[in-house]
Amino acid sequence: xxxxxxxxxxxxxxxxxxxxxxxxxxxxxxxxxxxxxxxxxxxxxxxxxxxxxxxxxxxxxxxxxxxxxxxxxxxxxxxxxxxxxxxxxxxxxxxxxxxxxxxxxxxxxxxxxxxxxxxxxxxxxxxxxxxxxxxxxxxxxxxxxxxxxxxxxxxxxxxxxxxxxxxxxxxxxxxxxxxxxxxxxxxxxxxxxxxxxxxxxxxxxxxxxxxxxxxxxxxxxxxxxxxxxxxxxxxxxxxxxxxxxxxxxxxxxxxxxxxxxxxxxxxxxxxxxxxxxxxxxxxxxxxxxxxxxxxxxxxxxxxxxxxxxxxxxxxxxxxxxxxxxxxxxxxxxxxxxxxxxxxxxxxxxxxxxxxxxxxxxxxxxxxxxxxxxxxxxxxxxxxxxxxxxxxxxxxxxxxxxxxxxxxxxxxxxxxxxxxxxxxxxxxxxxxxxxxxxxxxxxxxxxxxxxxxxxxxxxxxxxxxxxxxxxxxxxxxxxxxx
Amino acid sequence: xxxxxxxxxxxxxxxxxxxxxxxxxxxxxxxxxxxxxxxxxxxxxxxxxxxxxxxxxxxxxxxxxxxxxxxxxxxxxxxxxxxxxxxxxxxxxxxxxxxxxxxxxxxxxxxxxxxxxxxxxxxxxxxxxxxxxxxxxxxxxxxxxxxxxxxxxxxxxxxxxxxxxxxxxxxxxxxxxxxxxxxxxxxxxxxxxxxxxxxxxxxxxxxxxxxxxxxxxxxxxxxxxxxxxxxxxxxxxxxxxxxxxxxxxxxxxxxxxxxxxxxxxxxxxxxxxxxxxxxxxxxxxxxxx
Numbered sequence: 097x098x099x100x101x102x103x104x105x106x107x108x109x110x111x112x113x114x115x116x117x118x119x120x121x122x123x124x125x126x127x128x129x130x131x132x133x134x135x136x137x138x139x140x141x142x143x144x145x146x147x148x149x150x151x152x153x154x155x156x157x158x159x160x161x162x163x164x165x166x167x168x169x170x171x172x173x174x175x176x177x178x179x180x181x182x183x184x185x186x187x188x189x190x191x192x193x194x195x196x197x198x199x200x201x202x203x204x205x206x207x208x209x210x211x212x213x214x215x216x217x218x219x220x221x222x223x224x225x226x227x228x229x230x231x232x233x234x235x236x237x238x239x240x241x242x243x244x245x246x247x248x249x250x251x252x253x254x255x256x257x258x259x260x261x262x263x264x265x266x267x268x269x270x271x272x273x274x275x276x277x278x279x280x281x282x283x284x285x286x287x288x289x290x291x292x293x294x295x296x297x298x299x300x301x302x303x304x305x306x307x308x309x310x311x312x313x314x315x316x317x318x319x320x321x322x323x324x325x326x327x328x329x330x331x332x333x334x335x336x337x338x339x340x341x342x343x344x345x346x347x348x349x350x351x352x353x354x355x356x357x358x359x360x361x362x363x364x365x366x367x368x369x370x371x372x373x374x375x376x377x378x379x380x381x382x383x384x385x386x387x388x389x390x391x392x393x394x395x396x397x398x399x400x401x402x403x404x405x406x407x408x409x410x411x412x413x414x415x416x417x418x419x420x421x422x423x424x425x426x427x428x429x430x431x432x433x434x435x436x437x438x439x440x441x442x443x444x445x446x447x448x449x450x451x452x453x454x455x456x457x458x459x460x461x462x463x464x465x466x467x468x469x470x471x472x473x474x475x476x477x478x479x480x481x482x483x484x485x486x487x488x489x490x491x492x493x494x495x496x497x498x499x500x501x502x503x504x505x506x507x508x509x510x511x512x513x514x515x516x517x518x519x520x521x522x523x524x525x526x527x528x529x530x531x532x533x534x535x536x537x538x539x540x541x542x543x544x545x546x547x548x549x550x551x552x553x554x555x556x557x558x559x560x561x562x563x564x565x566x567x568x569x570x571x572x573x574x575x576x577x
Numbered sequence: 578x579x580x581x582x583x584x585x586x587x588x589x590x591x592x593x594x595x596x597x598x599x600x601x602x603x604x605x606x607x608x609x610x611x612x613x614x615x616x617x618x619x620x621x622x623x624x625x626x627x628x629x630x631x632x633x634x635x636x637x638x639x640x641x642x643x644x645x646x647x648x649x650x651x652x653x654x655x656x657x658x659x660x661x662x663x664x665x666x667x668x669x670x671x672x673x674x675x676x677x678x679x680x681x682x683x684x685x686x687x688x689x690x691x692x693x694x695x696x697x698x699x700x701x702x703x704x705x706x707x708x709x710x711x712x713x714x715x716x717x718x719x720x721x722x723x724x725x726x727x728x729x730x731x732x733x734x735x736x737x738x739x740x741x742x743x744x745x746x747x748x749x750x751x752x753x754x755x756x757x758x759x760x761x762x763x764x765x766x767x768x769x770x771x772x773x774x775x776x777x778x779x780x781x782x783x784x785x786x787x788x789x790x791x792x793x794x795x796x797x798x799x800x801x802x803x804x805x806x807x808x809x810x811x812x813x814x815x816x817x818x819x820x821x822x823x824x825x826x827x828x829x830x831x832x833x834x835x836x837x838x839x840x841x842x843x844x845x846x847x848x849x850x851x852x853x854x855x856x857x858x859x860x861x862x863x864x865x866x
Contacts, residue, residue, distance in 0.1 A: 101731070101734060101820070101821070101824070109730070110727065110730055111719075111720070111723050111726070111727075112723065112726050115720060115722050115723050115726070116722075118722060120721075120722055122839050122840070122842070122843070125843060126842055126843055126846050126847070129843060129846075129847040130846055130847045130850050132847070133847040133848070133850050133851045134850045134851070134854060136851075137850075137851045137854040137855060138854055141854065141855070141858045151680065151681065152680065152681040152682045153680065153682050153858075153859075153862040153863075153866070154679075154680035154681075154682075155614070155615060155616070155677075155679045155680055155683060155863070156677065156679050156680055157680070169866050173866045176865055176866075177864060177865055179616055179621070179863060179864050179865070179866065180864040180865075182616070182617070182618050182621060183618070183621050183622070183625075185618070188618045192866055216609070216610070217610065222611075223610075223611065225611055225614065227679075227680070228614070228677070236611070237610065237611050237612075239609075239610035239611060239612075240610040240611055242610075243610045
């Protein structure tokens with residue numbers, strides 16, 4: 097108190113000694129603001145409760161698919177105060193959203209019968225955590241997968257048939273290329289990709305020219321028809337744009353590799369030119385998957401039998417020698433001995449030409465003969481171009497990667513040969529699937545294409561999905577029940 | 578509160594707790610698939626710890642109501658705890674949230690908590706600087722609530738001084754009439770100056786544009802006044818008026834510094850109340866759903 101006008105003697109004059117009992121402005125204002133904010137905040141919270149707006153309490157936005165009942169927390173949070181139970185160490189997995197709530201709309205099939213459930217990953221909400229701003233709940237972080245797949249265990253204690261994997265950067269090579277499980281393409285069709293993708297094109301004669309070439313006749317210079325093929329001429333994507341449709345002879349091979357049939361020396365019989373042209377113009381049908389060469393022999397026999405019965409002139413008989421059925425009536429006639437011998441001779445010859453001649457069955461198919469039975473005709477091996485064995489998994493699949501999802505449509509901007517080395521492949525045994533390194537070029541965090549587990553793999557085994565009977569109403573789904 | 582060596586133990590304890598809790602959270606976050614959320618077992622306990630610290634910090638204001646409870650510790654200790662554990666609560670709440678902002682209610686909580694912490698830190702910084710500045714720059718520091726009363730007293734004193742100036746008129750009878758007339762004119766000027774400039778400035782509510790509010794301008798005005806012939810006999814009174822104005826300026830500076838020193842509490846305390854209300858709403862709804 098260093099003032100010229102104040103001294104201890106005059107203190108009672110200069111100061112009010114009871115000043116500390118007076119209200120202080122700053123304190124008064126603080127009190128008013130404090131109470132005011134208390135009431136205002138309480139009022140805001142109360143109003144929100146009264147209006148029924150539950151969204152303000154959310155810890156974060158829900159995923160896109162759940163937005164329609166965003167304001168009805170009870171749609172999923174069916175267990176009240178269950179979160180509080182999680183405070184107890186005995187209830188770490190307590191969930192206010194039990195699996196039954198999810199299963200009102202989702203199937204959630206099991207993953208694997210030998211799966212060992214890891215603590216903290218036994219329920220739907222353990223992996224599919226809402227309110228974290230994820231637009232798609234199915235896209236779970238990799239750690240949910242690698243938590244088990246870093247060190248796989250089976251319920252029965254046996255070693256797992258799968259290789260451990262932590263993330264895509266350290267993903268093991270695909271089964272087809274891994275040292276322990278490497279094996280060639282199981283297909284038995286002799287196919288040379290390099291020839292079919294030749295930049296100069298492939299030779300595509302019609303069936304007559306091809307037949308003439310088989311007999312060593314030139315028939316004049318065949319018109320050389322060349323066409324440059326590309327992958328899509330044979331490999332068509334399925335409707336989903338994921339895998340490729342199976343290769344079929346009828347659709348993809350027949351145009352170039354037809355199976356012609358010749359009648360032989362009856363070509364000069366009078367009055368039969370048109371019939372001969374009709375007969376020889378229709379190639380033999382290729383067996384369908386699951387059928388054997390016996391089907392072809394049967395067709396040859398049928399066709400020759402029909403021809404000779406319709407045209408007895410080939411046996412030197414008159415046109416009316418045999419009873420002819422009414423048109424449209426399918427009344428098979430028993431063969432005479434002469435017809436039978438003629439058919440036998442022609443069919444056997446035609447089958448021999450078809451089977452063994454260049455451009456015939458052996459051009460593409462492998463034959464296997466029984467060494468103990470030299471007189472028995474060799475068998476054509478099944479093609480197996482759409483059938484792959486997975487011994488470790490104990491099954492067969494038409495897919496190269498039965499546990500991975502690959503969408504060709506997503507990669508449509510790429511040339512097929514960027515991943516499939518078809519232009520240089522000459523052997524059927526070549527596995528033209530790209531190695532995982534090819535995928536990792538783009539699918540890595542530094543480049544940008546997604547590389548999380550769920551990009552290619554699915555947790556829920558769709559094959560084990562049970563029938564789902566929906567029971568909710570539209571109002572319930574909209575959260576306005 | 579001045580941050581001095583008595584805070585060392587608190588700082589060390591806070592840093593240790595921060596390191597342990599942060600490290601534990603980081604390890605648990607890295608080893609838990611999908612990370613930790615506020616509703617997980619770990620997240621919930623971090624939230625509880627952070628809330629307990631916030632409630633402890635808020636309990637400081639209730640201490641004055643229980644002065645006889647000596648066993649709860651000294652006010653100094655509580656204030657130190659308020660500062661350091663209050664700062665620690667921010668880390669615990671960050672861990673509880675998983676470093677996410679969350680929805681509308683949690684966003685509001687973050688904003689309010691942030692303002693509370695920022696104003697608290699601001700207040701703490703001001704408390705390191707301003708008290709010392711008040712002591713050194715305002716030698717005539719007075720209790721803040723007494724300043725209006727002091728202003729009143731100074732005005733009365735000033736009125737008395739002017740009265741004394743005109744009471745001295747009798748002593749001028751021996752002077753010449755001319756000198757007497759010059760002295761009368763100067764005193765009238767002095768009177769006019771006092772009532773126009775000085776007295777309004779000495780009031781509790783003064784004009785901020787007043788010349789007396791500026792030391793240089795006031796000094797110049799008083800110097801000009803003292804130069805007037807006829808005021809030599811009352812020079813002492815004029816000097817006292819000058820000192821009154823000087824003291825008033827110091828009291829104005831004290832008011833300003835006092836406002837800075839305590840004004841942040843007008844934001845800090847009410848927002849703390851709002852923070853506690855929102856926290857209760859958050860806790861109830863989070864544990865319910």
